[in-house]
Amino acid sequence: IVMIHDAQFYIAPDSYSVWFKLWYKFTTHMTGLMSAKILTVSEYSKEQLVKYNIAKAEKITVIHNGCDHILRTEADDAIFEKIKLSASANYCVAQSNTKNYKNIGVLFKAFASEELNNVALVLYGSAGKQAFENMGHKVPDNVIFTGRISDSELKSLIQKAQATLTPSLTEGFGLQPLEGMILGCPAVVAPCGALPEVCGDVGLYANPNQPEAWVKAVRYIIDNAAFTENLKEKIKAHGQQFTWEKAAKKLLTVLA
Secondary structure, three states: OEEOOOOHHHHOHHHOOHHHHHHHHHHHHHHHHHOOOEEEOOHHHHHHHHHOOOOOHHHEEEOOOOOHHHHHOOOOOHHHHHOOOOOOOOEEEEEOOOOHHHOOHHHHHHHOOHHHOOOEEEEEOOOOHHHHHHOOOOOOOOEEEEEOOOHHHHHHHHHHOOEEEEOOOOOOOOHHHHHHHHOOOOEEEOOOOOHHHHHHHHOEEOOOOOHHHHHHHHHHHHHOHHHHHHHHHHHHHHHOOOOHHHHHHHHHHHHO
8 A cells, every 4th residue: 555645747747857757657657556555645636646547546545634733843933033033023934945836936926016015925945045046036025035944933933924825836735724724824825736625615715827816815814804813713623624633544444
């Protein structure tokens, strides 16, 4: 029994090297052929594994990831001093990733808007400003790169953020917005891949090709305190649907 997370190397080939794609295509097809059962993390990923002939639908079981691990992590507010940002500032959080399908460029364009000049975009992860500029992106001054951070620091950032932002053109699951939701942080996501599946009707959706749609969504969250406060309990409850205990129980059923 093997878990294949997704088929991104087929869906977004320009995000991977030639050797990576060749190796993964070979190994996943062999895995699909030889395994008794294939597990994956979303109905969307299952559809893609079937589409690219990696495995038959009847051989695949979907087991959603959990996001409740972040509740067991102690928040570390020292991150704010580290990145020179006030914990009470208006800011949004997103993952710093240079893969094309992660589509971070649309966020740079959105945060260059005058409407968001008093809102920071905090990008966590190993990719820094230079990496994006080398790709031709213009990075606005209100973008903060944290570099690699601990789970505790990430929890602190998410808890106090106005929103988590996920503009991906495809995702096999969508852990980042769910981690935000279970902590009561609104999630603005692109309506792509598995993101609608995991975020449901409590996610806020923005066109991945329209920076103005991201500006509008962020401003709506900031400017409508009553809406945002009401949304927090709904998204916490939604996040609680994705637990590792549920995933474990479903895995035990498959093993049995």
